Amino acid sequence: MFEEGLRTAAAAIRQHMKQVMDGLPAVPVAEAMRYASAGGKRLRGYLVLESARMHGVDEAQAIWPATGIEAVHAYSLVHDDLPSMDDDDLRRGQPTVHRRWDEPTAVLAGDALQTLGFELVANPQCHPDPAVRAELALTLARAAGARGMVLGQALDMAAEATDTPLGLSEITALQAGKTGALIRWSAEAGARMGGGDVAPLTLYAEKLGLAFQIADDILDVEGDPDAVGKAVGKDAGRGKATFVSLLGLDGAKKRATLLVDEACTALDPYGEEGENLRQAARFVISRRN
Template sequence: MSDASVLEQRLAAAARLVEAELESLLGEAALPGETARPARLMAGMRHGVLAGGKRLRPFLVIESAALFGIAAADAVPAAAALELIHCYSLVHDDLPAMDDDDLRRGRPTVHKAYDDATAILVGDGLQTLAFETMAGPRAHADPAVRAELTVLLARASGLGGMVGGQMLDLTAEGRFADGAPLDLPEAEIRRLQAMKTGALIRFACLAGAVLGKASEPERRALAAYGEIIGLAFQIADDLIDHEGDAALAGKATGKDAARGKGTLVSLRGPRWARDELTRLVSDAATRLAPFGDGAGTLVEAARFIAFRQA
């Protein structure tokens, strides 16, 4: 069986585990300490989360944890918490005040299926549920591990990570009073993308090391791998937006150019981007070398991320 086939099977298996966990977390019955779960809010949350997708970030948590002997089932709660954060960010990013998208994963975004106010509350609900899940006893038996994961997730998703990156992105688009699109230098584009997109992917890889109580060199190696594939993910995403098919991508394409948004693809060109993706895949494999053959699936995941079509 080819490495790509093995990856496809492992992606699907991880997705099934995470999907079941998300279904459970988004059940209608109120939990102890909750008064009620409003039906419209829960329907919106389920719409924003249970829409399929590859579940790449949870997969990276599960696979990085597997390097340290952590069973997939034991990594799933932390993986699901991360996916809730990712889905909340998509719900909010799709709002008219942000990226103003009508489609996500080939179907109406939450604010289109419901309304703006519901979408805002859906994002709020998903974010708080994510931290409740990560801090809860099912995420790991050791409270110190849960606490570290929670702090790291907050930093990756917060003002110095994803949220801060979104602010930089909106500023670069000239979205505020008296603003105009900025012609960002490459270093600024890389910083913005490392925050907005890369921070959660880096966290996904580091989370497995934390779950496995890895050594500091092992943590650094997985964090570096996460940074590399985070950049590859964004370059590939920008290539899809630059020349992709909206039906295949499951969302509108060509929007970056329409907004005058600076990307590495627009700055350096598609040919450079493809060459860079090849280099990044090689670099990712080098970072995983200390883990030997056990990291083969993560090496193949880097190729998948870099050369996917949607």
């Protein structure tokens, strides 16, 4: 049920992304934006749509923040791949944006995708109440910026520049920002739109985000580059501290399983209505890409 729902959500987000980008000028940066936002699992957008469904929000409204978070996520990947960051040549099995075009185009495409995300969240069709739209935009800014994702990336870069490896608590805090912040916003969005309690979804997403990152660290060790769509083994090659390097491969897998169990328990207030999100959590640690 979950995987079918994920495919359906991905198709809806892809179609909506196409519609909102159709009006962009015919310039290389717009082409790069389309290229960067194509593909992917759309897990964050799915979390928005599913949490909205659970709170009685119409999909015609929820598709706006679902597409918005995917635009912000795409921006983060474009910038993360830059030579000054992780310096990756492949993303989802295709050349990264700075390789397909050039570095200035990649920087501008990322900038434009970020602002597009906020444009979509603030669109009146997202929600009739401007206060709700403002709350979505405010919390997204915090999740994406120096309190969240950007902070995590900055901590990650600082860690690579020092000879002192990070400990488990430091890695956990780093990844709660770099990976977890956008996942948390996505899961909370439906409750914000529907006027519900965000606390159960916050707890769910915090556990889910860490499990997602541990799964990424495991894929960097065990993953097939063709399936993953990018180079693997880079973390070990750089001597970078990860959940796998700190916990060992088996320990990391056990920690991820425990986090998923805790994420599922956090959804107890929703009863059977939370089953799709429970399946999403289980999917996160079973994926191969």
